[in-house]
Amino acid sequence: MIDVKQIPILSDNYCYLLRDEKTGAVAVIDPGVATPILDEAKRLNWQITDIILTHHHYDHVDGVAEIKAQTGATVTGPAKDTHRIDHLDKTVDGGDTLTFGSQTAKVFFVPGHTLGHIAYWFEESNVLFPGDSLFALGCGRLFEGTPEMMWQSLQQYLLLPAQTVVYCAHEYTLSNAEFALTIDPKNNNLTQRVTKIKKLRSQGKPTVPSTLGEEFKTNPFLRPDDLGIRKQLEMTSATDAEVFREIRLRKDNF
Ligand code: ZN
Numbered sequence: 001m002i003d004v005k006q007i008p009i010l011s012d013n014y015c016y017l018l019r020d021e022k023t024g025a026v027a028v029i030d031p032g033v034a035t036p037i038l039d040e041a042k043r044l045n046w047q048i049t050d051i052i053l054t055h056h057h058y059d060h061v062d063g064v065a066e067i068k069a070q071t072g073a074t075v076t077g078p079a080k081d082t083h084r085i086d087h088l089d090k091t092v093d094g095g096d097t098l099t100f101g102s103q104t105a106k107v108f109f110v111p112g113h114t115l116g117h118i119a120y121w122f123e124e125s126n127v128l129f130p131g132d133s134l135f136a137l138g139c140g141r142l143f144e145g146t147p148e149m150m151w152q153s154l155q156q157y158l159l160l161p162a163q164t165v166v167y168c169a170h171e172y173t174l175s176n177a178e179f180a181l182t183i184d185p186k187n188n189n190l191t192q193r194v195t196k197i198k199k200l201r202s203q204g205k206p207t208v209p210s211t212l213g214e215e216f217k218t219n220p221f222l223r224p225d226d227l228g229i230r231k232q233l234e235m236t237s238a239t240d241a242e243v244f245r246e247i248r249l250r251k252d253n254f
């Protein structure tokens with residue numbers, strides 16, 4: 001199994017340390033900074049062996065050089081981003097398997113937020129690291145891709161088990177929740193979840209991780225087929241991709 005430690009960094013990012021209990025190998029996912037990660041690893045007495053990246057944005061990679069220099073860790077990242085991510089030792093693409101210690105993850109190609117974005121699903125431990133493709137009650141802003149591309153990407157998550165634990169890369173949940181209520185106001189699962197989220201945030205606690213099951217029931221970006229949402233948007237006969245596009249557009253202007 002994998003032991004996961006969540007480290008809040010920068011203003012609203014989450015970075016993750018993963019320890020393979022069998023071999024003691026330790027991976028860091030998306031280190032946007034170095035010092036807090038190195039300090040936390042030291043405190044835990046974990047030796048970082050691997051650095052794993054989802055996409056090229058600075059808040060996910062700026063700690064790579066320093067952590068690699070200090071630990072000699074192997075850096076793995078998206079095959080399509082070799083021109084814009086430094087220090088890569090290995091690349092992976094959708095359909096590939098990533099290995100660290102005795103752990104293996106399936107790699108999903110999830111373009112939309114960026115064109116090279118990938119995500120990692122450790123099937124045995126059932127944990128998903130979607131980077132900035134999927135958030136609690138949200139999805140990544142489309143800096144490079146199209147809504148159709150993003151919807152295509154996100155559909156891969158719909159096939160994973162509901163109990164999958166989702167470790168996304170930002171604490172955006174409260175503002176996502178306020179938006180989700182405008183799209184899906186009659187969803188009781190959503191209103192209950194929002195109450196829980198507000199309580200957690202008022203106590204300064206993280207709302208991440210969530211489970212895919214919660215996202216399936218409440219995240220509007222995974223629910224363009226939902227009749228309640230379609231009625232709310234007056235799009236009952238549109239395609240899922242068209243409804244997704246509308247939801248993403250509304251979020252951008254929210
Ligand atoms: Zn990003």
Ligand code: FE
Nearest residue numbers: 057059132169
């Ligand atoms: Fe980010």
